[in-house]
Amino acid sequence: MFSKAYSATIQGIDGIIVSVEADVSDGLPLFDMVGLLNSEVKEARERVRIALKNSGYMLPAKRITVNLSPADIRKEGTVFDLPVAIAILAAFGHVLEENLINTLIIGELSLNGKVAKVNGVLPLVYSAMERGFKRCIVPKENAGEGAVVSGIKTYGVSSLKEAVTLLNDFKSKEPETIDIKNLFDNSYKEDDLDFSDVAGQFAVKRAIEIAVSGMHNILMIGPPGTGKTMLAKRIPTIMPKLTFEESMEISKIYSVAGLLDRQALITKRPFRSPHHTITSTALIGGGAIPKPGEISLAHLGVLFLDELAEFKKNTIEVLRQPLEEKVVNISRLNASFSYPAGFMLVSSINPCPCGYFPDRNKCNCSLNMVKRYLGKISKPLLDRFDICIETMQIDYKELQAKKKEESSAQIRKRIYGARQIQMERYKGQDIWFNSQLTPRRIKKYCILDEGVEDLLEQAFVKMNLSARAYHRILKVARTIADLDQSKKISKKHISEAICYRSLDAKYWGE
Numbered sequence: 343m344f345s346k347a348y349s350a351t352i353q354g355i356d357g358i359i360v361s362v363e364a365d366v367s368d369g370l371p372l373f374d375m376v377g378l379l380n381s382e383v384k385e386a387r388e389r390v391r392i393a394l395k396n397s398g399y400m401l402p403a404k405r406i407t408v409n410l411s412p413a414d415i416r417k418e419g420t421v422f423d424l425p426v427a428i429a430i431l432a433a434f435g436h437v438l439e440e441n442l443i444n445t446l447i448i449g450e451l452s453l454n455g456k457v458a459k460v461n462g463v464l465p466l467v468y469s470a471m472e473r474g475f476k477r478c479i480v481p482k483e484n485a486g487e488g489a490v491v492s493g494i495k496t497y498g499v500s501s502l503k504e505a506v507t508l509l510n511d512f513k514s515k516e517p518e519t520i521d522i523k524n525l526f527d528n529s530y531k532e533d534d535l536d537f538s539d540v541a542g543q544f545a546v547k548r549a550i551e552i553a554v555s556g557m558h559n560i561l562m563i564g565p566p567g568t569g570k571t572m573l574a575k576r577i578p579t580i581m582p583k584l585t586f587e588e589s590m591e592i593s594k595i596y597s598v599a600g601l602l603d604r605q606a607l608i609t610k611r612p613f614r615s616p617h618h619t620i621t622s623t624a625l626i627g628g629g630a631i632p633k634p635g636e637i638s639l640a641h642l643g644v645l646f647l648d649e650l651a652e653f654k655k656n657t658i659e660v661l662r663q664p665l666e667e668k669v670v671n672i673s674r675l676n677a678s679f680s681y682p683a684g685f686m687l688v689s690s691i692n693p694c695p696c697g698y699f700p701d702r703n704k705c706n707c708s709l710n711m712v713k714r715y716l717g718k719i720s721k722p723l724l725d726r727f728d729i730c731i732e733t734m735q736i737d738y739k740e741l742q743a744k745k746k747e748e749s750s751a752q753i754r755k756r757i758y759g760a761r762q763i764q765m766e767r768y769k770g771q772d773i774w775f776n777s778q779l780t781p782r783r784i785k786k787y788c789i790l791d792e793g794v795e796d797l798l799e800q801a802f803v804k805m806n807l808s809a810r811a812y813h814r815i816l817k818v819a820r821t822i823a824d825l826d827q828s829k830k831i832s833k834k835h836i837s838e839a840i841c842y843r844s845l846d847a848k849y850w851g852e
C-alpha cells in the first residue's frame with residue numbers, strides 16, 4: 343500500500359514543492375521517516391503518531407515508511423505534519439488517493455489532532471499556484487494568506503479529521519474568500535500620522551521629499567527635540583501607495599517571518615525602527631532556522647535607524663552590502679538563498695554625546711568626544727547616505743503658528759510625478775530609481791545644462807570630493823530635476839544637491 347501527498351517548504355521567500363510518500367507493508371511495526379530532515383521533522387514523527395491515535399484512527403500494526411523528496415533540499419519547520427498524516431491515512435485507505443493529486447497540504451499537528459498555524463503559507467500557496475496545483479489545505483488561521491493568491495482554492499482546516507472529511511468530498515466545504523479591495527481601502531483610513539503635524543522645518547521636509555522621490559538614503563543630524571524621529575515616522579505616508587504586486591512581495595516576507603498574524607496582506611508601506619541593541623542577525627536575517635531580518639521586513643519601505651551612533655559599529659557595518667545589492671544572501675550547509683532588501687535607509691544622529699554640538703552655549707563636549715561619537719559612522723557607510731540634512735531648533739512662534747502645513751497627500755502627489763518620470767526612463771531595465779544609477783548610467787542620464795559643468799568642477803575641487811560623492815551629487819540632482827519636471831540638470835538643481843553633501847565636511851571633516 344502506497345500513497346503520495348504534496349506539501350512544500352520555504353527557501354528564502356519561495357516555496358519548493360515536496361512530495362510526501364507513505365508506504366505500508368507487513369513486517370515489524372515501525373514508523374520511519376526518511377529524506378533530508380532536520381530535528382524538527384524528526385519530531386514530526388511523534389506528533390503525527392499521537393495525533394492519529396487521538397483523532398480516533400487505529401492503525402493496524404504494520405511497517406510504515408514516509409519519504410520526503412527531493413532529498414537534497416533542506417526541509418524546515420513543522421508544515422509536514424498534516425501531509426504526512428494524510429499520506430499515511432491514504433495508504434490505509436482512509437483518504438481518496440485521487441484527491442491528493444493537485445492538492446497542496448500544509449499544517450502542524452498538535453497531539454490532540456488539531457491543526458496549528460505555520461509560517462510561510464502565502465509563498466507556499468503561491469508556488470503551488472505557479473506549479474498548477476488546484477487547491478491547498480492549510481491551517482484555518484492561515485487561510486486568509488492562501489486566499490489572497492488567485493488561481494488556486496484555499497481551504498482552512500482546524501483538525502486532522504476535518505482535513506480527511508474535506509479530502510474525501512471537496513463539496514463539504516467552501517474555499518476561503520477574501521475581499522482584497524476592502525483590505526486596501528481600509529488600510530489608510532486609520533492612519534493618523536501626517537506631515538502636516540510637523541511645524542516648519544521646510545528644509546528638512548524638502549530634503550525628505552527628494553529622498554523619497556529617488557529612494558535616496560537620508561541622514562538627519564541635529565539636537566534632541568528637533569523632530570527627527572517625528573519626521574522619519576511620517577515618511578511612509580508620502581510614499582506612493584502600495585500596488586497589489588508590491589503588497590504581495592512584502593506579504594510573502596512577513597508570512598515567512600510569521601508576522602502576518604490574522605492579517606492576510608500587508609497593505610501599508612513598511613516602516614521598521616529596530617532598537618539600537620539589535621543584533622546583526624536580527625538586522626540582516628539568517629539564524630539557525632532562517633528568518634528575514636529587519637532590512638527585509640523594511641523591503642519597499644523605510645528602515646529607520648534612530649540615533650545611529652548608539653548602534654554597535656559592527657552591527658551597522660553589515661548593512662553596506664545589502665544597501666548596494668538590495669538583497670541579502672544567506673548561505674547554509676544545504677542551501678543558499680536570498681531575501682529581498684530594497685529598503686530606503688533613514689537615520690537620525692545627534693551631533694555629539696550631549697546632542698548640542700556645535701552650540702557652545704549648551705555643549706561642553708570636547709572635539710575629541712565629538713569625533714569619537716560621530717566616528718561610529720564609518721566613511722563608507724556615511725557615503726551611502728545620498729542626502730545629509732541638519733534639523734534646527736524651531737522657535738516657539740513657529741510651533742504656535744496657526745498656519746496650515748502641507749499634508750502628506752500633497753507631498754505624495756509631487757513625489758508620484760517624479761517617480762513616474764523615473765519609471766518611464768528606466769523601463770525595461772533592472773533599476774527603478776535614480777539612487778540606483780551606476781557611474782555609466784549617470785553619464786547617460788544626468789545631462790547637464792550649459793555652464794553646470796563648471797559649477798560642479800569648482801565644488802569638486804573646493805570641497806575635496808571623492809568620486810563617490812561626486813556621483814551621489816549627480817544622482818540627487820537628477821531627482822531634483824525630475825521633481826522639477828526638467829529634462830536637463832540646471833545650476834539650481836546641482837547647487838541644491840551639493841548642499842546635501844556639505845555636512846560631511848562640517849561634522850566628519852578633519
Ligand SMILES: Nc1ncnc2c1ncn2[C@@H]1O[C@H](COP(=O)(O)OP(=O)(O)O)[C@@H](O)[C@H]1O
Pocket residue numbers: 539540541542543564565566567568569570571572573690733736741
Ligand atoms: N517641527 C515640529 N512640529 C511640531 N512638533 C514638534 C516639532 N519638532 C518637535 N516637535 C515635538 O517634539 C517632540 C520631540 O521630537 P522628536 O521627533 O522626538 O525629536 P528628536 O528625534 O529630534 O529628538 C515631538 O514628539 C513633537 O511633539
Ligand SMILES: [Mg+2]
Pocket residue numbers: 567570571572648690
Ligand atoms: Mg529622536
Ligand SMILES: [Zn+2]
Pocket residue numbers: 694695696697698699705706707
Ligand atoms: Zn555635546
